[in-house]
Amino acid sequence: MFAQLSAITFIVAPVFGLIGLGFLASVSGHLRERAAEGLSEYVFGLAVPVLIFKTLAGARLPEEGQPWGYWIAYFTGAFIVFALGMLAARRLFHRDYTETVIHGFTSAQANTVFVGVPLILQAYGPEGAVPLFLLIAVHLPIMMVVATVLTEGVHGGLSAAGLKKLLRLLAFNPILIGIYAGGIAKLTGFELSGIFKQIADMLSASAVPCALVSLGLALHRYPIRGDFAPAVLITALKLIVHPAIVYVLTRLLPMPPVWADVAVVFAAMPSGINAYLLAQRYRVGVAASAGAVSLSTAVSLFTVTIWLMILGVG
Template identity: 80%
Template sequence: MLVQLGAIAYIVAPVFGLIGLGYVASLSGHLRERAAEGLSEYVFGLAVPVLIFKTLAEAQLPAEGQPWGYWVAYFTGAFIVFALGMLAAKRLFGRDHTESVIHGFTSGQANTVFVGVPLILQAFGPEGAVPLFLLIAIHLPIMMVVATVLTEGASVGFSLKGLAKLGRMLAFNPILLGIYAGAIAKIVGYAPAGLLKQTLDMLAASAVPCALVSLGLALHRYPIRGDLGPAIVITTLKLVVHPAIVYSLTRLLPMPPVWADVAVVFAAMPSGVNAYLLAQRYKAGVTASASAVSLSTALSLFTVTIWFLILGVG
């Protein structure tokens, strides 16, 4: 047990240490608001897409294809906590439909890029990269479409214009462009080589540390502002209930062991900043979502360690 905890500490401590460094740098004023925005744009717009492209282009995919149990396990858990988050918002806290959707979305939307990528690559290495990036490819589009349909449907009876706007946003999302390019490269058998490979390697290597520092800077911008009751419920659903459901299903459904473990850790990630941005867009649940993002990120240091212990990582 102590040996495993020590091994897990080597995985978790550097990840959350860099997040803490970014938070302290922002809190102290050493790095200002424009640095936070610039670093986030670099990570999201260039470094992580290059990392995804490079990984998928060079990856060895399972000979038997993608295991269907992987997708069923993860998204069953995601939609259950989405529904529970909405139900809690309505029944426990008396929130309207739009705010309830925001609570549900915050409960099911994981921070994949800024926490998921660093932690899962650190824990599982290249073997975990393929299931990780394939899940990232459809995670955000599916969750965003569901949240948008639920929200728009309540307000205007279903807006095709709103869905078209969402479609354009997703079509040109840098993360998804990296996935599209990597998939095409894999299909045609192209892998970067020579000078291009060296350049891409350098960009990809910067993705993880920059993403973690960027998240630390962002947490200072999205502090725990109140509405603690909903934030605690959302955090519990995200860090405990979601991975517990996925863990149970991955033990019942067919998939390679590493894929099963990646699905559980992916589900155990804290609430993503996209939840706060969606709340801002609809002017509903802003305080609860901001508090849940910060609270779940802080507590995930401990809950992820527990899930690593359960999974036998390290």
């Protein structure tokens, strides 16, 4: 057990160490808020999309086709905790309908780009990249569409303007563009070479450390202040209940072992910043979502370690 814990420490510690370094740089004033914004834009808009494109273009896909048990396991868990988050917000904290959706979305929306990509690639390497990026490809659109439709529903349904804005947001999302471009390159047999490959390699190499430092810088903006009880409950749903449901389902449904593990670790990721942005957009549940993003990120250092031990990593 000690050997396994030691191996997992070498996986987890560098990831959260860089997040902590970014946080300390922001708290101390060594790096200002504009650095956080610029680095985040670089990671989200260029470095990670190139990493995804490069990985998927050269990936080996399962010969037997898509393991549908993988999708069923993950999204069943996601929508159960989404519903539980909404129910708790209504019954325990007596929030209105729009805020219950924000709580549910924060409980189910995983931080895939800034924590999921670095951690899963660190733990599973290239073998885990394909299930990771394929899940990212559908995770963001599905969760955003569901959350937006549920939120807009209180106002009489999703308007044409709202739907158009959502579709535009998804169509021009850099992460999704990287995924689709990588899939097309894989299907057509396109390969980067020469100077273009060198540029892609350099950008890809910068994606993981920059993403982690960027998240650390950003966490300074999301203090755990006010609405502490909902933030704690959302954190528990995200870090414990969600991966527990996915773990059980991945043991019951057919899928390759690495895909099963990636689904569980993906579910064990902390709450994503998109939840806070949605709360800001509707001006409800902002304190709870901001607190949950920071609290779940901090606590995930320990819970992710436990999940990796359960999965036998190391």
